Amino acid sequence: MVNNNVDSLKVAEIGEQGLLQRLHQFCPSEIIGDDGAAIAWKSDRGENLVVTTDVLVDRVHFSDRTTSAQDVGWRAAAANLSDLAAMGAAPIGITVGLGLPGQTPVRWVEELYQGMVSCLNRYHTPILGGDVVRSAVITIAITALGQGSPKQVIRRSTAQPGDAIVVTGAHGGSRAGLELLLNPELKGQLTPENYQVLVRSHQRPIPRLDILPILLSLTQSDGASIRVSGMDSSDGLADAVYQMASTSGTGAIIQADKIPILPALLDWVPPAKALEWALYGGEDFELVLCLPPATARALVETLGPMSAIIGTITKETGVCLVHSAGVNHIESLTGQKGFEHFKF
Amino acid sequence: MVNNNVDSLKVAEIGEQGLLQRLHQFCPSEIIGDDGAAIAWKSDRGENLVVTTDVLVDRVHFSDRTTSAQDVGWRAAAANLSDLAAMGAAPIGITVGLGLPGQTPVRWVEELYQGMVSCLNRYHTPILGGDVVRSAVITIAITALGQGSPKQVIRRSTAQPGDAIVVTGAHGGSRAGLELLLNPELKGQLTPENYQVLVRSHQRPIPRLDILPILLSLTQSDGASIRVSGMDSSDGLADAVYQMASTSGTGAIIQADKIPILPALLDWVPPAKALEWALYGGEDFELVLCLPPATARALVETLGPMSAIIGTITKETGVCLVHSAGVNHIESLTGQKGFEHFKF
Numbered sequence: 001m002v003n004n005n006v007d008s009l010k011v012a013e014i015g016e017q018g019l020l021q022r023l024h025q026f027c028p029s030e031i032i033g034d035d036g037a038a039i040a041w042k043s044d045r046g047e048n049l050v051v052t053t054d055v056l057v058d059r060v061h062f063s064d065r066t067t068s069a070q071d072v073g074w075r076a077a078a079a080n081l082s083d084l085a086a087m088g089a090a091p092i093g094i095t096v097g098l099g100l101p102g103q104t105p106v107r108w109v110e111e112l113y114q115g116m117v118s119c120l121n122r123y124h125t126p127i128l129g130g131d132v133v134r135s136a137v138i139t140i141a142i143t144a145l146g147q148g149s150p151k152q153v154i155r156r157s158t159a160q161p162g163d164a165i166v167v168t169g170a171h172g173g174s175r176a177g178l179e180l181l182l183n184p185e186l187k188g189q190l191t192p193e194n195y196q197v198l199v200r201s202h203q204r205p206i207p208r209l210d211i212l213p214i215l216l217s218l219t220q221s222d223g224a225s226i227r228v229s230g231m232d233s234s235d236g237l238a239d240a241v242y243q244m245a246s247t248s249g250t251g252a253i254i255q256a257d258k259i260p261i262l263p264a265l266l267d268w269v270p271p272a273k274a275l276e277w278a279l280y281g282g283e284d285f286e287l288v289l290c291l292p293p294a295t296a297r298a299l300v301e302t303l304g305p306m307s308a309i310i311g312t313i314t315k316e317t318g319v320c321l322v323h324s325a326g327v328n329h330i331e332s333l334t335g336q337k338g339f340e341h342f343k344f
Numbered sequence: 345m346v347n348n349n350v351d352s353l354k355v356a357e358i359g360e361q362g363l364l365q366r367l368h369q370f371c372p373s374e375i376i377g378d379d380g381a382a383i384a385w386k387s388d389r390g391e392n393l394v395v396t397t398d399v400l401v402d403r404v405h406f407s408d409r410t411t412s413a414q415d416v417g418w419r420a421a422a423a424n425l426s427d428l429a430a431m432g433a434a435p436i437g438i439t440v441g442l443g444l445p446g447q448t449p450v451r452w453v454e455e456l457y458q459g460m461v462s463c464l465n466r467y468h469t470p471i472l473g474g475d476v477v478r479s480a481v482i483t484i485a486i487t488a489l490g491q492g493s494p495k496q497v498i499r500r501s502t503a504q505p506g507d508a509i510v511v512t513g514a515h516g517g518s519r520a521g522l523e524l525l526l527n528p529e530l531k532g533q534l535t536p537e538n539y540q541v542l543v544r545s546h547q548r549p550i551p552r553l554d555i556l557p558i559l560l561s562l563t564q565s566d567g568a569s570i571r572v573s574g575m576d577s578s579d580g581l582a583d584a585v586y587q588m589a590s591t592s593g594t595g596a597i598i599q600a601d602k603i604p605i606l607p608a609l610l611d612w613v614p615p616a617k618a619l620e621w622a623l624y625g626g627e628d629f630e631l632v633l634c635l636p637p638a639t640a641r642a643l644v645e646t647l648g649p650m651s652a653i654i655g656t657i658t659k660e661t662g663v664c665l666v667h668s669a670g671v672n673h674i675e676s677l678t679g680q681k682g683f684e685h686f687k688f
Contacts, residue, residue, distance in 0.1 A: 012446030
């Protein structure tokens with residue numbers, strides 16, 4: 001039942017998305033609603049400053065059961081670098097705000113930092129500072145700063161009918177890895193190699209910063225500039241397509257059989273389960289990009305077999321999933337999921 | 345008893361400062377240990393990017409008992425803008441990461457944002473975005489971005505013997521206001537005006553961004569550049585002087601009778617209590633600056649009666665407090681306080 005009394009309304013009743021909508025009134029409209037904000041502050045080399053923030057809470061976003069401190073650190077850093085990649089920005093550095101219970105082992109905190117730095121070092125990205133405070137629950141607040149060419153700020157809301165939808169890599173692997181970590185008895189169902197591939201997908205996701213120079217060369221050649229829209233698939237591939245289509249005022253058709261899925265996953269579970277995890281699992285941290293078809297084809301050719309054109313942006317609103325058994329409509333996932341975030 | 349077993353050492357046993365020291369190994373040494381980090385990323389107008397992060401936790405850093413949601417918001421924004429001022433930087437914007445229990449009233453969150461925006465609007469500073477997640481405890485993680493002339497990045501570690509120590513305003517008011525809010529029965533001891541002044545000092549601190557252009561005009565005249573060191577007094581005036589002296593490899597002498605204290609506070613409590621709150625109370629969010637004496641005198645003259653030269657940086661290490669009854673040594677406060685932060 002919906003509570004209509006504004007004085008007693010609780011955040012659990014409107015969810016994360018409902019709350020964000022109400023908080024938008026306090027932020028300039030031109031800089032919000034994306035993976036990060038591109039700020040009208042230019043570097044001496046003409047680059048835009050981009051900023052993005054993530055908060056991770058123990059037992060909500062990570063768990064000792066599936067994730068070591070080093071993996072928590074890696075994933076936290078990777079998620080923020082992925083948000084920068086999704087904005088078309090290369091990383092400058094991150095800040096780390098930590099809330100810690102007094103009983104947290106010092107070694108856990110040091111391993112958290114080791115994990116973050118392992119990921120950040122790959123991209124020559126420093127930790128710029130932060131804050132450590134006492135809290136009843138382990139909380140990790142990361143803000144990542146990045147820089148991007150103003151020609152190539154990637155937004156989710158600028159997709160156009162006729163654009164091809166590209167994914168930069170396989171989906172479902174992270175969700176499969178989580179399943180294996182939550183249910184150790186399943187391990188025997190896979191070869192050791194396949195087990196490693198899937199668990200690693202969950203524990204050590206790779207932010208797709210490598211896509212940016214490739215994209216820049218494909219879209220900025222000959223002085224002309226080709227439009228790119230996109231976001232990352234951290235909240236799921238279906239959610240990414242839905243967000244881009246709805247914020248762009250368009251629709252989308254996804255061809256289920258075009259979605260790249262790791263052989264390790266297809267070897268393990270039935271195709272329908274693999275597809276479900278690919279669409280809704282989340283945390284694969286690939287980019288989902290909308291581009292003119294010719295550019296999309298050139299991009300996929302450059303990126304190789306685990307990237308693919310999975311569908312098309314349509315004039316008609318609504319997101320349809322076409323597969324061998326027929327057509328499904330994909331509903332908004334964020335409302336539900338936002339509610340989940342606040343359910344105890 | 346100190347636990348020497350590194351595997352079982354808890355953060356409560358080494359405190360905030362102990363933990364920060366261990367985490368420094370993960371950050372480039374040149375950008376940490378100050379109120380914020382000045383980053384080697386320059387704007388098209390030659391300004392440095394400056395970034396600072398604060399995490400505030402319910403029942404650790406604020407309380408419904410003394411602070412409305414709007415005041416929590418104001419204080420959170422003010423504390424971050426004060427950190428920028430302490431680095432010599434004007435604000436660009438802030439990001440806000442929120443952790444919220446599902447039972448938090450939506451109205452509380454909106455009022456928190458109203459308080460933040462009221463403070464930020466004074467400085468034309470936008471909220472650039474953020475994140476909202478579920479948590480067992482209300483957590484507010486703010487990262488502030490600022491820009492400062494590379495000529496005037498203010499650091500705490502560059503004070504030199506002979507420098508005069510300037511405070512930009514009165515101290516002790518915030519601690520007095522907290523005392524009044526914690527003990528409502530004390531209200532009758534003050535005039536309504538004095539009560540308001542002190543409570544307001546606690547609830548609505550003013551970040552001293554107004555100091556920066558004054559400082560720039562006093563220290564950059566005639567093409568020559570005059571060195572300024574400094575930090576804000578958010579953790580207490582005594583702590584600020586101690587931090588600057590120790591990180592600069594110097595000492596300091598503070599003249600107790602020079603510390604500006606609000607008449608409203610002196611009218612209420614004995615001088616010794618007022619001095620204690622001025623030195624150790626914290627959260628007055630003034631700047632504490634070390635400057636050549638002539639520049640210090642010019643600054644105090646410009647700022648008016650609530651600013652003052654309160655002492656001198658000395659070659660001999662150690663911080664001494666000189667008052668009518670003799671000389672006290674001020675010990676490190678941060679070790680103790682860090683420990684307090686983690687004590688339950």
